Amino acid sequence: MSIIIAPSILSCDFGNLERDFELINQSEADWFHVDVMDGVFVPNISFGFPIISALKKVAKKTIDCHIMIVNPDQYVADFAKAGVDILTVHYEACTHLHRTIGAIHEAGMKAGVALNPHTPVSVLENVIADLDLVLIMSVNPGFGGQKFIHQAIEKVKQTKELIAKSGSKAIIEVDGGVNTETGKLLVEAGAQALVAGSFVFNSADPKATISSLKQL
Numbered sequence: 001m002s003i004i005i006a007p008s009i010l011s012c013d014f015g016n017l018e019r020d021f022e023l024i025n026q027s028e029a030d031w032f033h034v035d036v037m038d039g040v041f042v043p044n045i046s047f048g049f050p051i052i053s054a055l056k057k058v059a060k061k062t063i064d065c066h067i068m069i070v071n072p073d074q075y076v077a078d079f080a081k082a083g084v085d086i087l088t089v090h091y092e093a094c095t096h097l098h099r100t101i102g103a104i105h106e107a108g109m110k111a112g113v114a115l116n117p118h119t120p121v122s123v124l125e126n127v128i129a130d131l132d133l134v135l136i137m138s139v140n141p142g143f144g145g146q147k148f149i150h151q152a153i154e155k156v157k158q159t160k161e162l163i164a165k166s167g168s169k170a171i172i173e174v175d176g177g178v179n180t181e182t183g184k185l186l187v188e189a190g191a192q193a194l195v196a197g198s199f200v201f202n203s204a205d206p207k208a209t210i211s212s213l214k215q216l
């Protein structure tokens with residue numbers, strides 16, 4: 001199976017969102033990666049429901065939403081209403097993670113859990129069977145364009161082992177500092193989905209850059 005490519009709309013030109021959404025529609029990308037930041041869980045504020053609803057109207061691909069917010073349970077229903085297909089919460093932001101995963105499924109979405117660079121994969125042992133996706137952060141969340149943290153490669157291998165042991169069908173996605181070089185190492189380690197923001201949108205030909213990742 002080919003690798004899933006999820007361009008992050010955080011790196012789009014916000015004055016030309018419609019153009020950049022259409023670029024992703026027309027490319028070999030598989031998902032739209034949507035980064036929601038609240039200025040509390042992470043030291044940055046991105047965007048919220050109006051942008052996701054606007055994207056939903058034109059998106060021809062899966063909406064993969066990565067929420068970097070405190071109290072995610074409070075907003076699960078709103079993300080479903082806005083049209084999110086996969087909702088990924090942070091392990092570090094959830095007091096009752098099992099309950100949150102259940103609420104995401106009840107709202108009709110697939111459920112993912114993201115791990116910050118400092119969080120060990122083993123914390124997912126008791127929920128892995130219920131997950132559709134594990135998101136390994138290869139930067140500290142909050143900003144696009146940061147340097148890849150190489151420890152993520154080992155964490156992908158550990159996640160692959162945990163998934164195999166539990167019989168879970170979860171997909172392994174990696175987010176932060178992904179380019180063709182780091183992407184190749186991640187795919188070799190077992191990553192099935194790659195998020196890429198600045199590498200795609202800062203390139204001269206974003207569609208060709210998406211294709212180069214798709215070929216990994």
Ligand SMILES: O=C(CO)[C@H](O)[C@H](O)COP(=O)(O)O
Pocket residue numbers: 008010011033035066139140141142143144145146175176177178195196197198199
């Ligand atoms: O979740 C994120 C940041 O918290 C983004 O998805 C990620 O940083 C993508 O940007 P880049 O590919 O430029 O690193």
Ligand SMILES: [Fe+2]
Pocket residue numbers: 008033034035066175195
């Ligand atoms: Fe993200």
